[in-house]
Amino acid sequence: MTQPATTAHTPAILGAGTRAPDFALSATPDQVLRLSELRGRPVILVFYPADWSPVCGDQVALYNEVLPEFREYGAEILGISVDGVWCHAAFARDRHLHFPLLSDFEPKGEVARLYGAYRAEEGTSERALFVLDGDGIIRWSYCAPIAVNPGADGILDALESIVAKSAPAKAESFRGDAAEMRP
Amino acid sequence: MSDAELTPPVSERDHSAGPEDAPVTLVEYGDYECPYCGMAYPIVKRAQQDLGKQLRFVFRNFPLAESHPHARLAAEAAEAAGAQGKFWEMHDMLFEHQDALEAEDLMGYAKSLGLDVPKFARDLKAGTYTKRVRDDFRNGVRSGVNGTPTFFVNGSRYEGSWANEKAFIHTLHEAAQQSGRGTHTTADANG
Numbered sequence: 208m209t210q211p212a213t214t215a216h217t218p219a220i221l222g223a224g225t226r227a228p229d230f231a232l233s234a235t236p237d238q239v240l241r242l243s244e245l246r247g248r249p250v251i252l253v254f255y256p257a258d259w260s261p262v263c264g265d266q267v268a269l270y271n272e273v274l275p276e277f278r279e280y281g282a283e284i285l286g287i288s289v290d291g292v293w294c295h296a297a298f299a300r301d302r303h304l305h306f307p308l309l310s311d312f313e314p315k316g317e318v319a320r321l322y323g324a325y326r327a328e329e330g331t332s333e334r335a336l337f338v339l340d341g342d343g344i345i346r347w348s349y350c351a352p353i354a355v356n357p358g359a360d361g362i363l364d365a366l367e368s369i370v371a372k373s374a375p376a377k378a379e380s381f382r383g384d385a386a387e388m389r390p
Numbered sequence: 391m392s393d394a395e396l397t398p399p400v401s402e403r404d405h406s407a408g409p410e411d412a413p414v415t416l417v418e419y420g421d422y423e424c425p426y427c428g429m430a431y432p433i434v435k436r437a438q439q440d441l442g443k444q445l446r447f448v449f450r451n452f453p454l455a456e457s458h459p460h461a462r463l464a465a466e467a468a469e470a471a472g473a474q475g476k477f478w479e480m481h482d483m484l485f486e487h488q489d490a491l492e493a494e495d496l497m498g499y500a501k502s503l504g505l506d507v508p509k510f511a512r513d514l515k516a517g518t519y520t521k522r523v524r525d526d527f528r529n530g531v532r533s534g535v536n537g538t539p540t541f542f543v544n545g546s547r548y549e550g551s552w553a554n555e556k557a558f559i560h561t562l563h564e565a566a567q568q569s570g571r572g573t574h575t576t577a578d579a580n581g
Contacts, residue, residue, distance in 0.1 A: 265537040271456050273531055303456045358536035360394070 220323040220335050225345045227252070227337065228321040232309035236292045240285070240307060243343065249282040249369050250339040251362055254324045256331040256353060258290045258298035258308070266334070266356045271304050273359045280366040282338075285309055289316050289331055324350065338365035341373065394534025394547035400448050405477045408438070408446035413569040414562050417448040417542040419530045422465060422484040423458035423491055424538045431485040433555045440559050444566045449481060451526040452538050460491035462523060467496040469519035470510050471503065479503050544569060 221227070227250075231241040242250065253270065255263045270277075270284060277284055286308040290298070295308040311318045311332065319325040319332035326333055336357060338347040347365035351357035400406065400415055418434065420427040438447055451469075453461035464484050471480030483499045484491065493514070500510040513519065530540070534547055541548040543565050552558045 268454055268457050269531075269536055272454055272527070276528060276531065305456075356536040358394075358534050359531045360534045363532060 220333065220348050220350045221337065221345055222348055223346055227339045227343050227345050228318075229343075230318045230321065232287065232311060232318060233292045234307040234309055235296065240309060242285075245283050246343055247341045249280055249341060249366055250343075251277065251282055251284040251366075252322070252335075252337040252339065253284060253286045254319055254322065254332040254335040254337075255286060255288050256326075256329070256334060257288055258294050262334075262354055262356050263288075264302065267304060267308075268302060269356070269359060270306070271302065273363075274305055276359075276363060277366070280363075280370050282366055287311050287318060287332065289319070326353075336362060338362055338369070340369045394542075396542040396545045396547075397533050398529060399545060400446075404448045404450065405472055405481075406446050406448045407478055409443050410446065412446040413444055413566040414441065415446045415448060415542075415544055416562060417450060419450050419452035419526070419533075419535045419538060419540045419542075421451075421453045421458055421461045421538040422468070422481075423461040423488060424454065425488070427539045428485055428488045430539045430552050431482075433552060433558065436555065437559050437562055441562055441566065445562060450530060451523045452530045452535055452540070453523065453527065454538065462520075463493065463496065463514065464491045465523045465526075466514055466517070466519040467499070467510075469522055470513040471500065471505060473513065473519075474505050474510070476503050476505060 227242065229241065229243045231239050234240040253266070255266060257263055267286060270286075274284070284306045286304075286306065288295075288308070289311050290308075291312050292310045295310055298304070299308055309318075315330065316325045316332060322335065322337065324333040324335040334351040334353055334355070334357065336347075336349045336351070337345050340346050346369050347361065349357060349361050396417060400417060406415075416434070416437070418427075418430070420430070434447065438445055451465040453465045455462045468477055468480045468484060471477055480499060480503060483503065487495065487499070496514070497507060497511060500507050533542070539552065541552055543561060548558075548561065550557055550561060
């Protein structure tokens with residue numbers, strides 16, 4: 208990716224090449240999701256300021272519609288905000304969301320801070336995107352102006368480049384397997 | 391993202407109204423059930439009247455189907471009408487009846503537009519235009535469409551507020567001037 212994480216208007220969010228800090232956050236009132244459990248496939252982390260706010264709503268609605276494209280790359284997508292699990296549950300039900308929303312609720316914003324994506328003054332996360340490869344390395348990150356829906360094109364470009372890089376290795380291993388299986 | 395550029399560019403595949411060589415091409419990514427697209431609809435109409443032959447208008451589908459449960463079928467209905475030469479008639483009909491987009495409503499519109507209704511019904515039932523609508527959506531996402539309506543003026547995403555009609559139409563006039571072609575080029579170049 209040649210497109211840098213825009214730094215002009217943002218604090219330093221973690222950039223490409225950095226190992227993504229592991230975390231465990233509640234996905235539902237009785238389920239905890241640990242990032243490292245998703246190792247082996249690309250992961251999209253979507254930090255956003257708040258459930259229900261107009262731009263966030265548009266943003267999650269868009270990602271909800273783009274899920275089939277994300278899945279074509281084998282990618283998982285996780286939304287993260289400081290809202291509580293019950294708030295997330297209501298929001299996800301209202302918007303028919305088909306991907307998990309994680310609660311960075313207690314200690315508040317701890318995970319957002321780890322990624323450099325916390326707005327201490329407002330007490331919310333930034334509107335920040337991270338695309339991780341299957342090894343848990345950040346391959347692309349972007350912090351949008353707080354009122355701007357960053358869309359999905361940057362995410363798809365990043366996924367495309369991750370898959371393109373890992374494809375030759377995979378192809379080799381497939382060839383290896385095939386050779387071994389030959390009588 | 392900023393600096394969003396339209397990909398792919400407007401082509402014969404698109405539904406367009408206005409001269410092919412108009413100095414301004416306005417592309418809308420829209421959703422027939424989206425209330426904001428409904429609000430933009432008369433503004434686009436007035437822009438078309440105001441700019442006349444200076445403007446070519448293109449509509450591409452961007453149904454947010456989880457939010458708008460009728461949007462996808464409505465988009466396919468416009469495509470099915472388009473296959474019978476009545477895309478814009480159906481496009482207008484849908485935007486003028488955003489609160490009545492059930493399957494039987496669509497059949498009624500097909501009838502009132504004089505379409506071959508059995509063929510129209512077959513196309514919807516068989517999902518003949520499902521892929522076409524999804525392709526529009528995917529291209530839109532890659533072009534930086536992040537919600538509806540999103541407009542592109544001569545290939546670049548319009549970052550201003552379309553709801554400010556005066557500024558929106560002014561931008562289109564400016565684009566017409568900047569494209570360096572006056573109003574005199576449309577006579578013989580449209581074959």
